[in-house]
Every structure is written in structure tokens, then in C-alpha cells.
Amino acid sequence: MDDELEVARQTAAAMERADGAGRGVGVRLLDVAPGRARVALTVEERHVNGHGICHGGYLFFLADAALAYASNSYGTSAVAAGADITFLRPVTLGAELVAEAVERARTGRSGLYDVTVRAGDEAVAEFRGRTRQVPGLPPPA
Numbered sequence: 001m002d003d004e005l006e007v008a009r010q011t012a013a014a015m016e017r018a019d020g021a022g023r024g025v026g027v028r029l030l031d032v033a034p035g036r037a038r039v040a041l042t043v044e045e046r047h048v049n050g051h052g053i054c055h056g057g058y059l060f061f062l063a064d065a066a067l068a069y070a071s072n073s074y075g076t077s078a079v080a081a082g083a084d085i086t087f088l089r090p091v092t093l094g095a096e097l098v099a100e101a102v103e104r105a106r107t108g109r110s111g112l113y114d115v116t117v118r119a120g121d122e123a124v125a126e127f128r129g130r131t132r133q134v135p136g137l138p139p140p141a
Contacts, residue, residue, distance in 0.1 A: 004034045008073035011139065012037070015072060018140040019065075025058065027065045035103030037069035043095045054091035056125075063115040063127035066101035071111050071129075077137035078111060083129040095119040101129075109133040 012032040016022070026047075030038040041047075041062045049055040063085060071078040091097065098118050105112040115127040 004074075007075045008032045008034050011072050011075050012069050014140040015069060022065050025061055027062060029069060030098065032069050032073055034073050035070055035106070036101060037066045037073065038098060038100045039066045039069065040099075041097045043091055043093055043097060045093065048093055051090075052093065054093075054095065054097075056085070056087055059087065059091070059097070059117055059125045060085050060127070062097055062099045063101075063117055063125065064129065066099040066115050067113050067127070067129040067131065070101035070103060070113055071131040071133075072139075075139065076133045076135055077139050078131045078133045079137070081110070081130040081132045083127060085125055085127045087125050089122065089124050091119050091124050097124070099127075109135075 012029055016029050026041050028040045030040050043054045047054050047058045099115050101113050101115045103113055109132055111131040113129045116123050117125040
């Protein structure tokens, strides 16, 4: 298990260094383990829509980031093959969001992950992502 955890951590560190999009949005990696990941985002003015609440695209982005770290945690490059999100409640400016991805199935090169996005103790979105490992895709350096 220690070797698997180290692979997950090293892979996540390389991904984090290479992820200009995540940095630009404000995503922060909190934790990673084989098949799991937690990321966070503080809702700032740049994240709110015309209704004064967090734009759903940022909730999707955060959930997708958790999916990426979890699905790549085995050291083999994986990409999203599809995803669905359900928005449960609005998120206000200043909220601290945490998205936690959990692997539900991994067979062959395909994976299935559930991601819950929370603001405090409240779930604000549920996301299901499907991934595909791409062994020929170089991992982040």
C-alpha cells in the first residue's frame, strides 16, 4: 500500500505542477490516494454568475479536477470519457468548496468515479465521471 500511495502522490504532484487551468481557476489539491482525491476552491467574485451565485461550470470544473487526480492515481495516464453533474443547491460568494472523488469501478482501461462537492457539511453537487486510461499518453512531467 505504501508504494501505491507514493505513486498516487508523485503523480498528483506532477499533475498539479502542469495544470495551468486548475491554478488559473484556483483549484487546490488537498489529498490523494489510489482511486481517491480531494480538491478545494474558494468561491471568489470571478466565479459568480449574473445571479450572484457560483457558476455551475466552476462546480463541474472542481469535480472534474478531483476525477482527474483520482483516475490518474495509479500512474497510468487517464482522461475523462464523459461526466454528468446534478446541481443540488446554490453556492454563495466566499464559500469553501471541497470535491471528493471516489472510484466505484475500474476494469481494463475504463473507470467510474463519483464526486461529491460540498460547501461545509452540505452537498451542493453530485458528479459521476467515466474515464479511460491512455497508456500511450505521456504522464505529466
